[in-house]
Amino acid sequence: MVSRENVTREALSDLEAQRAQNLAEEKARRAEAAQKSPAVAALLERRQKLFFGGMRSAFAAPARAKDISADMQREVGEINRALRRELTACGLPEDYLQPVCRCQLCRDTGYVGEPVHEQCACLKRAVMHKLYQNEGLQGLESENFAAFNESIFPDTPIEGKRNTQRGYIRKIRAVCEAYADGFRPGEGRGLLLSGTTGLGKTFLMHCVAQRVLERGYSVVVVSAYRLTELMRRYQFSGEGAEQVEDMLGCDLLCIDDLGSEPMLRGVTVSAIYHILNERRNANRAIVVTTNCDSDGLYEKYDDRVGARLCDAGRMQILPFVGEDVRRYVRR
Ligand SMILES: [Zn+2]
Incomplete structure (x- = not known):
């Protein structure tokens, strides 16, 4: 399962290896x-x-430990x-023998803050990067709200509407962003992004x-194409159970281009319904993104799928x- 827990564990073990590498680097520099x-x-x-001397003395005379440590600090400073x-x-x-670390904020521990322990930005970045390496998520690093560029949408009124295409996409973008920010697992609320090709559905x-x-x-x-493929393979050979499990169990499933997949008798509709x-x-x-409108969905699949x-x-x-x-912009 492409879970955040798994990749976080992976990222933390990368940091552990990094710390070992840092120590080796420090040792090599001293030599x-x-x-x-x-x-x-x-x-x-x-x-x-x-x-070592300071440690020994402090052990031998715990009552003087504070003075010993102050003396030591002064001498180490010199x-x-x-x-x-x-x-x-x-x-x-001159800083050649300072502790080596890649992240100055957390010293490659992955955590910052006292007393409240928080994930360091470098750990969060590493986790996101690992998540993006997974199948289906590769595009996400560049396709995000910050990169969304409304100026590629024409600012001319749409026939029969009061809004321009740009004004329209701005509203849709706001709805999508509010949805993502307010998303809670287990609420079951979703989005259906419908319309013809090249209007920004997949990007959003x-x-x-x-x-x-x-x-x-x-x-x-x-x-939708890959989903059908996966389900077909699973149905006939039992292969890919893990991916099917992911699609069923993840907090949010995003299905792209529903309606473009091949309609295989006895497979497609039942796979999607399932x-x-x-x-x-x-x-x-x-x-879900789809080129079909609601009537199209009812027609192409069946009432059960359309209704859901x-x-x-x-x-x-x-x-x-x-x-x-x-037609105007090549992404
Ligand atoms: Zn850090």
């Missing part, structure tokens, strides 16, 4: 500097001895100042998927109108 400069070598040894001078003198950067569905994913919920994005019905019974949400997709109590239907913007 290099000591080899270059006998003065540095002597200072490093002094610092080491001081550290040694470190001398080290910086010697490093510069032998042609190395990706924006929703990205935002919901970023908020920590599990999301699967799959084309997914929709199982998710509905478990109150799990779907977002167009159920006004659960699905918000967003009709996309206007002309194909891909």
Whole structure:
């Protein structure tokens, strides 16, 4: 399952490896500097001895531990100042022997903040990046609300409507963003993005998927074509149970381009019905893009599928109108 828990665990173990690598790098740097400069070598040894000596004394006389530690700090400070001078003198950067870490905020631990432990931005980024490597999610890193560009939509009134296509898409975008921000698993509320090709449906569905994913919920994005393929394979050979399980169990399932998949007798309609019905019974949400309008959906599938997709109590239907913007812009 492409779950956030799994990839977080993976990202944390990457950080653990990073910390080991940091220590090895620090060790190599100390060896290099000591080899270059006998003065540095002597200072490093002094610092080491001081550290162990201080620890021993503090153990031996716990009542004086505070004074010992203050003395030690002062002396270490002096040694470190001398080290910086010697490093510069032998042609190395003065911070060459500072602790090595890739992230200065969390020192490669993945967490920041005291007393409240919070995930560091670097861990969050790593998790998102790993999520995006998964099948169906690769496009999401670039297709998100921040990248949504309404200026590619013509600002001329749509025939028979008061709004321009741009004004219209702006409203739809706001609905989608509010949906993604307010998304709660187990509420079962979904979106149906319907309209002809090139009106921005898939892009906006990706924006929703990205935002919901970023908020920590599990999301699967799959084309209707691939969904049918997966279900067919599963039905006939039992293969791909894991993917089917993901489609049924994720917090949000996004189905792209419903209606474009091949209509295989005894497969397509029942596969789609099965997914929709199982998710509905478990109150799990779907977002669907389709070229069909509601009549088209009832016609192409059957009443059961049509009723689940167009159920006004659960699905918000967003009709996309206007002309194909891909004629002007190549993405
Ligand atoms: Zn960090």
